[in-house]
Amino acid sequence: MKYIKIVILALVMAVAAVSCKSQFDLLMQSNDTDKLYKGAFEYFENKKFLKASDLFDKLLLSVKGTERDDTVQFYLGLSNYNYGDYTIAEANFDQFIAVFPRSPFTEEAKYLRVECMYKSTYRYELDQTPTYKTMSAINEFLYEYPNSQYLKRMRDMLVDLQERLDRKSFESAKLYYTIEDYKAAAYALKNVLKENSDNQYREEVLYYIVASNHQYATNSVKEKQRERFLTLVDEYYNFISEYPESKYRKEVDKMFEQAQQYIKNK
Numbered sequence: 001m002k003y004i005k006i007v008i009l010a011l012v013m014a015v016a017a018v019s020c021k022s023q024f025d026l027l028m029q030s031n032d033t034d035k036l037y038k039g040a041f042e043y044f045e046n047k048k049f050l051k052a053s054d055l056f057d058k059l060l061l062s063v064k065g066t067e068r069d070d071t072v073q074f075y076l077g078l079s080n081y082n083y084g085d086y087t088i089a090e091a092n093f094d095q096f097i098a099v100f101p102r103s104p105f106t107e108e109a110k111y112l113r114v115e116c117m118y119k120s121t122y123r124y125e126l127d128q129t130p131t132y133k134t135m136s137a138i139n140e141f142l143y144e145y146p147n148s149q150y151l152k153r154m155r156d157m158l159v160d161l162q163e164r165l166d167r168k169s170f171e172s173a174k175l176y177y178t179i180e181d182y183k184a185a186a187y188a189l190k191n192v193l194k195e196n197s198d199n200q201y202r203e204e205v206l207y208y209i210v211a212s213n214h215q216y217a218t219n220s221v222k223e224k225q226r227e228r229f230l231t232l233v234d235e236y237y238n239f240i241s242e243y244p245e246s247k248y249r250k251e252v253d254k255m256f257e258q259a260q261q262y263i264k265n266k
Contacts, residue, residue, distance in 0.1 A: 024051050033062045037072070044079055053079035070096070074105040081112055090116035111150045114138055118157050124164040124171070131161050163200050170201040177208055182216035206239045207248040214255040217262075229259040 027039045040055035056076035063072045077092030093113035100106060117134040138158050142151070173192050176185035189209045192199055199205060213235050217228035236256045240249070 024055075027055060028058065031062075033059065036062070037068065040072075040075070044075060047082070049079045049083035053083060070100045070103040070105060073099065074103070074109055077109065077112065081116065086116040086119045090120070107145055107148065107150075110141055110144075111148070111154075114141055114154065114157070118161070121161065121164075124168045128165060128168060131164055135161050166196065166200040169195065169199065170205055173205070174208055177212055177215075180215070182212045182219070186212040186216060203243050203246060203248075206235075206242065207246070207252065210235045210239050210252050210255060214259070217259065226263060229262050232256070232259045233263070 023039070024043070027036055030036060036055055036059050040052050040059060043049075043055060044052035053076055056072050056079055059068075059072045060076070063069050073092070073096045077089050077096055080086075080089035080092055083089075090113055093109045093116065096103075096109045097106060097113065100109075103109075114134065114137050117130065117137055121130045121134055122128070135158060138154050138161075141148070142154055145151075148154070169192050170189075173185065173188035176182075176188050186209055189205050189212065192205050193202065210232065213228065213232040217225055217232050220228050233256065236252055236259070239246070239252055243249075246252075
């Protein structure tokens with residue numbers, strides 16, 4: 001009797017193991033293209049993006065050259081994008097664009113590729129190579145689709161990325177001021193505006209040019225001070241001509257007064 005119970009229990013457990021096999025596992029073992037296609041979209045619509053991507057990936061070979069080919073490849077990328085795997089999704093969209101340049105999904109694939117690139121860029125302190133690549137991709141998209149529904153998003157990304165580059169340039173030059181190398185600071189800060197006169201930190205750059213020249217003149221040997229205070233005066237006028245209501249106005253006015261006083265006394 002005991003033996004029979006053990007056999008029955010074993011059979012029940014075996015049946016349970018088979019019945020507990022998930023629908024996803026069964027689909028992954030199937031070679032039925034229609035079932036896989038339907039199942040992939042069901043998982044996608046239920047926001048099970050990782051499983052959807054596995055099923056779309058499994059479908060790639062079986063739908064190659066058919067009318068479902070571009071749909072499967074596009075949704076493979078979209079599944080990975082929605083899952084948050086932007087590196088893989090970008091590769092998926094790159095492949096899609098290369099194979100299907102005229103698909104109804106192509107514009108969206110190009111947009112989503114840019115989104116993947118944008119989400120993979122770094123904060124301003126780090127390497128900005130991905131930022132330059134993303135900006136180039138955005139400009140290509142804007143040229144190709146000037147009336148795209150994604151136009152505003154593309155421009156917003158471009159503004160944000162340019163701000164990172166502007167800030168990196170400004171902060172790198174400002175570092176010389178922080179370490180009290182005021183001559184180098186003034187030179188580096190002026191170069192920031194030579195490279196990009198529309199730098200979003202232009203006001204701060206011009207302020208630190210004045211401050212750097214002030215510190216440089218103040219700490220110079222007496223024989224050089226008059227010449228360097230005169231340079232400060234020139235930079236002061238450059239600053240207030242652009243930003244007469246600046247939050248730095250009181251500070252630069254004080255620097256200017258000190259320079260004027262020194263020049264007058266000499």
